[in-house]
Amino acid sequence: MGKLGEMANKAKQMAKGHPDQADKGVEGAERAIDERTGNKYDAQTDKAADAARRSYGSGTDGH
Structure with missing residues (x-):
């Protein structure tokens, strides 16, 4: 794995570990x-x- 993947x-x-901050x-x-x-890209964002959020298991959707 490269540096970007490690990061x-x-x-x-x-x-x-800090889902609220994330x-x-x-x-x-x-x-x-x-x-x-x-x-212009609202749907994409x-x-x-x-x-x-799914990648770190957050339970909120931000809306």
């Missing part, structure tokens, strides 16, 4: 992208945020 695994493990980060990133693109 992703570390981030996922950290998110699993949720805030995912929500902030989603909001920033939506603001910068004028919500929703899907990506949901996938990120």
